[in-house]
Amino acid sequence: MKSLLNQVTRRCYSSTVARKWIYxxxxxxxxTHANFRLETESLPVLRDGEFLxxxxxxxxxxxxxxxxxxxxxxxxxxxxxxxRVTQSANQQFPVGASIFGQFGWRTHxxxxxxxxxxxxxxxxxxxxxxxxxxxxxxxxxPGNTAYFGLQELCQPKAGETVVVSGAxxxxxxxxxxxxxxLGCRAVGIAGSDAKCEWLQRIGFDSAINYKSGNVYADLxxxxxxxxxxxxxxxxxxITEIVLKQMxxxxxxxxxxxxxxxxxxxAKVTDPQRQFVFKQLRMEGFLVWRWNDRWLExxxxxxxxxxxxxxxxxxxxxxxxxxxxxxxIDMLRGGNTGKAIVKV
Amino acid sequence: MKSLLNQVTRRCYSSTVARKWIYxxxxxxxxTHANFRLETESLPVLRDGEFLxxxxxxxxxxxxxxxxxxxxxxxxxxxxxxxRVTQSANQQFPVGASIFGQFGWRTHxxxxxxxxxxxxxxxxxxxxxxxxxxxxxxxxxPGNTAYFGLQELCQPKAGETVVVSGAxxxxxxxxxxxxxxLGCRAVGIAGSDAKCEWLQRIGFDSAINYKSGNVYADLxxxxxxxxxxxxxxxxxxITEIVLKQMxxxxxxxxxxxxxxxxxxxAKVTDPQRQFVFKQLRMEGFLVWRWNDRWLExxxxxxxxxxxxxxxxxxxxxxxxxxxxxxxIDMLRGGNTGKAIVKV
Numbered sequence: 001m002k003s004l005l006n007q008v009t010r011r012c013y014s015s016t017v018a019r020k021w022i023y024x025x026x027x028x029x030x031x032t033h034a035n036f037r038l039e040t041e042s043l044p045v046l047r048d049g050e051f052l053x054x055x056x057x058x059x060x061x062x063x064x065x066x067x068x069x070x071x072x073x074x075x076x077x078x079x080x081x082x083x084r085v086t087q088s089a090n091q092q093f094p095v096g097a098s099i100f101g102q103f104g105w106r107t108h109x110x111x112x113x114x115x116x117x118x119x120x121x122x123x124x125x126x127x128x129x130x131x132x133x134x135x136x137x138x139x140x141x142p143g144n145t146a147y148f149g150l151q152e153l154c155q156p157k158a159g160e161t162v163v164v165s166g167a168x169x170x171x172x173x174x175x176x177x178x179x180x181x182l183g184c185r186a187v188g189i190a191g192s193d194a195k196c197e198w199l200q201r202i203g204f205d206s207a208i209n210y211k212s213g214n215v216y217a218d219l220x221x222x223x224x225x226x227x228x229x230x231x232x233x234x235x236x237x238i239t240e241i242v243l244k245q246m247x248x249x250x251x252x253x254x255x256x257x258x259x260x261x262x263x264x265x266a267k268v269t270d271p272q273r274q275f276v277f278k279q280l281r282m283e284g285f286l287v288w289r290w291n292d293r294w295l296e297x298x299x300x301x302x303x304x305x306x307x308x309x310x311x312x313x314x315x316x317x318x319x320x321x322x323x324x325x326x327x328i329d330m331l332r333g334g335n336t337g338k339a340i341v342k343v
Numbered sequence: 344m345k346s347l348l349n350q351v352t353r354r355c356y357s358s359t360v361a362r363k364w365i366y367x368x369x370x371x372x373x374x375t376h377a378n379f380r381l382e383t384e385s386l387p388v389l390r391d392g393e394f395l396x397x398x399x400x401x402x403x404x405x406x407x408x409x410x411x412x413x414x415x416x417x418x419x420x421x422x423x424x425x426x427r428v429t430q431s432a433n434q435q436f437p438v439g440a441s442i443f444g445q446f447g448w449r450t451h452x453x454x455x456x457x458x459x460x461x462x463x464x465x466x467x468x469x470x471x472x473x474x475x476x477x478x479x480x481x482x483x484x485p486g487n488t489a490y491f492g493l494q495e496l497c498q499p500k501a502g503e504t505v506v507v508s509g510a511x512x513x514x515x516x517x518x519x520x521x522x523x524x525l526g527c528r529a530v531g532i533a534g535s536d537a538k539c540e541w542l543q544r545i546g547f548d549s550a551i552n553y554k555s556g557n558v559y560a561d562l563x564x565x566x567x568x569x570x571x572x573x574x575x576x577x578x579x580x581i582t583e584i585v586l587k588q589m590x591x592x593x594x595x596x597x598x599x600x601x602x603x604x605x606x607x608x609a610k611v612t613d614p615q616r617q618f619v620f621k622q623l624r625m626e627g628f629l630v631w632r633w634n635d636r637w638l639e640x641x642x643x644x645x646x647x648x649x650x651x652x653x654x655x656x657x658x659x660x661x662x663x664x665x666x667x668x669x670x671i672d673m674l675r676g677g678n679t680g681k682a683i684v685k686v
Contacts, residue, residue, distance in 0.1 A: 021666050031674065036667040055663070058684040060670040077666070105666050107686060118631075125641055130648065137681035138648065138655040144640035145630040152633070153626045170681035174644070177653050191676045198679055202654040243617045252625035262674065274586045275627030282595035282625045283496045284618030287488040288461075290495070297487035298468055301517070305473065305481065310520050311545040312481040314474075320398070323364050323420070323448050324379040327403040331374065331605065333534045336541055338480035338513035341401040343450060 016043040016052060021077045021105035023068055030262045031065065036077070043110050050112045051093040053083035053101060053121070059136035061170070062233075065261040066273065077105035082124070082135040098124045100135045137170055145255060146174035146231075151182075153253035154229035158183030161223045163242055166233030166258055167207065168195035175231045176204045184229070187222045189215065189238060215241050226250075234259040235272035313337030359386045359395060359430075363449035364420045366411055373605045374408065379420070386453050393455045394436040396426035396444060396464070402479035404513070405576075408604040409616065420448035425467070425478040441467045443478045480513055488598060489517035489574075494525075496596035497572035501526030504566045506585055509576030509601055510550065511538035518574045519547045527572070530565045532558065532581055558584050569593075577602040578615035656680025 017040050024037035046052060058081045067078060085097040090113065093099060101121035103109040113120050124135045137143060149171075156162050162179035166172040167188025176186035180203045188199040188207040196207035206222035208215060215238060219227075226247040232239055236259035243252070257272040274280060290297065304310035315335035317326035320343045330339040360383050367380035389395060401424045410421060428440040435456065436442060444464035446452040456463050467478045480486065492514075499505050505522035509515040510531025519529035523546045531542040531550040539550035549565035551558060558581060562570075569590040575582055579602035586595075600615040617623060633640065647653035658678035660669035663686045673682040 019663060031667070031671050033667055033671075038664070055686045058663070058666065058686065060666065060673050060682045060684060062674065064670065065674060107663055122637075125638065125645065127645070128649075130645075133657060133659075133681075133683055133685070134655065136683055137657060138644055138653065139641050141630055142681055143644040144633065144637060147640040147644055148630060148633040148636070149628055153628060168676075168679050170678075173656065173680055174653065178647075181647060181652050195679055198656065240614060243614045243623070246617060246621055246623055248621050250621060250623045252623060254625060254627035258674075271583060271586045272627075274589060275625065276629070277627070278589055278591050278593060279627050279629060279632060280586070280589055280593045280595060281627075282597060282618065284597035284615075284620070284622050284624075285492055285496060286619070286622060287484055287491060289622065290487065290491040293491070294465075294487060295468065297490040298482050301481055301486040301490055302468065302470070302473075304521075304524060306471075309524050310481065310517065312477065313516065313541070314476060314480060316476075320362060320401070320450055321381070323401065323403065324374070324376055327407065328374050328376075330403050331405065331408060331601075335513075336511050336538055337516055338485055339403045340476055340479055341403060342476070343398050343401065 016108050017041065018043055018106050018108035020107070023071055023073060023075045023077050026073055027065060027068060027262075041106075043108060046087055046089045046110060047112070049090050049114055050088075050110050051085050051090045052087035053093075053099060053103065053109045053111060054086045055081045055083045055103070055107050055109075056098075057082040057133040057136055058105060059141070061142070062256055062258050062261060066257075066277075078102070079105055080136055080141060082132050082140075083109065093121070093123065098132050098135070100124055100140055138174060142170035143174055145171045146178055149253045149255050150175050150178055150229070150231055154231060154251045156182050156184045156229045159185075160228035161185040161187065161225055162229040162231065163187045163189065163219070163223060163227045164231040164233070165189045165238050165242070166256065167199055167204070168192075169233060169258075171255060172231070172233055173199065173202065177202060179229075180204075185223070185225075187219070187227075189219075189234075189242075210238055216244070219245055229253070231255060232272075235270065236260060239272070315339045317341045319343070359451050360384065361386055361449050361451035363447065366414055366416060366418045366420050369416055370408060370411060370605075384449075386451060389430055389432045389453060390455070392433050392457055393431075393453055394428050394433045395430035396436075396442060396446065396452045396454060397429045398424045398426045398446070398450050398452075399441075400425040400476040400479055401448060402484070404485070405599055405601050405604060409600075409620075421445070422448055423479050423484060425475050425483075426452065436464070436466065441475050441478070443467055443483055481517060485513035486517060488514045489521055492596045492598050493518050493521055493572070493574055497574060497594045499525050499527045499572045502528075503571035504528040504530065504568055505572040505574065506530045506532065506562070506566060506570045507574040507576070508532045508581050508585070509599065510542055510547070511535075512576060512601075514598060515574070515576055516542065516545065520545060522572075523547075528566070528568075530562070530570075532562075532577075532585075553581055559587070562588055572596075574598060575615075578613065579603060582615070658682045660684045662686070 022037040025035050088095050102119035162184045164172045164175040168190040179186040186204045188204045199207040208218040230252045233256040235257035254275040326341045365380040431438050445462035505527045507515045507518040511533040522529040529547045531547045542550040551561040573595045576599040578600035597618040669684045
């Protein structure tokens with residue numbers, strides 16, 4: 001087998017020059033042509049286990065803007081592509097195979113999948129008469145982002161209202177349609193009338209142009225029963241508005257923060273980015289939600305006190321007449337431990 | 344039985360005057376004495392099923408500040424109390440029983456528990472030699488808030504780092520100690536050196552005085568392995584700082600927003616309050632978290648396309664030379680659906 005592969009390698013070898021886009025200058029604000037530099041690279045002869053892939057469709061995605069900030073100038077621009085295997089010394093990736101690979105912004109790539117710990121390339125499933133370009137779209141990362149993000153994190157139930165921001169984008173347009181498939185009301189927020197019309201054509205119940213209306217009022221109309229699920233691609237002001245109209249036990253999936261990807265200030269201060277990149281979970285609560293387990297809590301805390309594991313302190317104000325004083329003082333942080341009033 | 348109760352009722356009757364604090368004027372900014380008015384009320388004769396309770400310890404809590412905004416002027420101030428039953432026509436609440444009730448700011452209360460749909464009073468469990476006042480503290484709502492909120496929403500694992508804000512308060516001081524019981528590192532953030540010293544005495548590994556130091560730098564030192572769980576009572580700037588130091592898959596339980604309860608602006612704009620009062624859940628994600636189910640997503644989306652349920656659109660830029668143009672245009676929202684480059 002090994003010798004056969006060597007033979008294949010030698011037979012397939014031909015000198016190939018790749019073109020590639022280099023991250024020439026660190027992004028600052030909106031990207032410009034000055035941030036990029038086109039270079040060429042002569043590719044080496046294939047070795048056992050390697051294949052040569054020729055890019056057919058390359059993806060440009062919002063995440064590239066914040067992600068590249070972690071790379072030094074001179075790095076290859078990151079990104080996925082649908083490519084065709086044109087030479088191969090790897091039986092899993094035969095010549096002619098249509099594949100997806102995280103190869104970056106380059107036309108030709110020599111790859112040994114076994115040497116990669118993550119971002120392994122894969123042969124695309126059979127798409128039939130559908131275009132291979134969908135491998136970087138609805139049948140690739142953006143499609144899976146919508147499919148998993150909405151279902152796993154928002155857990156939408158039939159009859160609920162799902163709102164998606166960045167709705168006319170690769171991910172958002174799928175989120176609203178999947179919400180419809182699941183029996184939900186789907187409301188999209190996008191940046192032009194043309195986009196909004198398209199969203200309604202593909203099945204959204206309602207679409208809001210955030211550049212031309214009053215988003216708060218428009219959302220009130222579009223989601224008369226309030227918002228149960230919010231799939232957020234943008235962050236910022238739109239998110240603040242949607243949060244105000246969410247229902248009890250609403251769920252927010254934070255997919256992106258496009259509204260601030262070009263901002264230098266937000267990079268440092270915006271919690272939205274922390275949520276995306278660290279996959280944080282935040283949940284608000286009122287203790288009454290555990291009313292049916294109330295005594296369990298009291299008994300556990302009582303046991304811990306008796307075992308000497310839980311100390312408590314009380315800040316006691318004497319006299320019912322002093323209720324307002326105790327309250328005002330507590331809000332100023334005057335208490336240590338529990339603030340109470342002894343009648 | 345009914346006649347016996349009637350007898351009891353009649354025997355126990357005596358004219359009782361309650362004192363009560365009225366919400367005289369809507370809060371604006373920090374509460375003052377002008378917001379409250381003390382009144383008296385003559386209580387009626389007990390009827391079947393009712394009891395008379397005399398307040399012993401009343402609770403003052405941060406939640407009262409935002410909650411009262413929903414009540415009209417002239418309402419009774421809301422709140423819980425530990426009370427003693429002094430007259431009774433209800434066998435579940437016999438004379439002498441020590442109970443907890445959501446009776447509001449009042450000295451005497453006539454109550455029929457069966458007529459209440461929620462906030463039902465309950466007889467306190469046996470505290471032994473511990474003070475009954477704990478029924479509004481560690482053995483009541485604040486204790487359960489710490490017990491359930493930390494464990495159910497933060498799901499702390501031994502060895503993880505738990506940070507709590509408002510750490511010297513009724514809830515926060517318990518959260519850090521429960522974190523220690525669970526084998527975590529506990530870091531508290533509070534507003535004075537005295538409070539911080541107390542926190543360390545009761546077992547916190549570290550305590551940060553947010554009024555006198557650099558919280559970001561102090562937290563870096565106190566949580567050298569980053570923050571896995573954050574139990575948040577305050578919101579605002581402290582929360583922004585903690586979020587920046589959270590680890591991958593960090594969990595935030597949003598218990599309160601004390602930092603802005605007195606603010607009129609925040610009332611309208613602060614998402615923190617939305618999270619608390621509507622018990623919202625927000626989770627950030629990167630699609631790679633479902634790598635092991637990747638093909639499931641592609642196949643489901645492919646099936647929906649074939650069934651005519653999922654439409655897609657591509658914005659195609661021709662030519663590898665145009666990669667930067669396609670990227671810049673996509674970030675400006677120039678695309679509808681997926682932005683790709685055809686080589």
